[in-house]
Amino acid sequence: MEDSFSKLEIKEVKQTAVAKLLIDNKKLKYFIPFIKKEQTIKSAAKELRLSQSTTLYHVKKFLKLGILKIVRKEKRAGRAIKFYKSSSESYFIHFSLTDAESFESILLAEESNTIKHFNKAWIKASKQSSADWGIYLFKNKAGQIATAYSDKKIVFDSENPFKEISNKNQAAIFATWSLLSLDYQKAKELQTELLNLYQTYQEYSNETGEQQYLVHLAMTPIGKS
Secondary structure (H helix, E strand, O other): OOOHHHHOOEEEOOOHHHHHHHOOHHHHOOOHHHOOOOEOHHHHHHHHOOOHHHHHHHHHHHHHHOOEEEEEEEOOOOOOEEEEEEOOOEEEOOHHHOOOOOHHHHHHHHHHHHHHHHHHHHHHHHHHHOOOEEEEEEEOOOOOEEEEEEEOOOOOOOOOOOOOOOOOOOOOOOOOOOOOOOOHHHHHHHHHHHHHHHHHHHHHOOOOOOOOOOOOOOOOOOOOO
């Protein structure tokens, strides 16, 4: 699969005010509808579920900061309809433009909020699926002690612990942490597979999907095994 990042137009942020806005999720959400997509005030307001006056307020701020531009105007009786779009497809914000004490503090803050949101949604979906969820403790194929959160009614197989979880009758939820001992080549193969899988399902994702899913894929070396 072709690397989608190689085709992205990337703009390096130079202004502190822009950097602060783009790393603030509460403010960023108002800008997201305009990234790589033309929007009118009306269409953006609908997507954001805001009034047109509130949306226009944010649009004026984005225009002033230079991260939003008017790409075209559509003539009509009275005032022409303006179409807005982000000034770039993507942005690079150097760490030095943030107020964070360290790069780690940014990462921890971001991950903390996301994990809290994930856990809350995961627990809710689990309870809706069954009232008998608990923790399975077992030894995996590598001989390591592992745990899995699962429904008591699921026939658990330590050789393939996720077989029954993927059953069509089970909720579409999944969470696991694993410690794998891999050589560099195998680690790169896993990284590539995960990225390809992510990009494949990202292409399936669209506004007509009946349900939003929070997905997190990550891996990192932690030292010698």
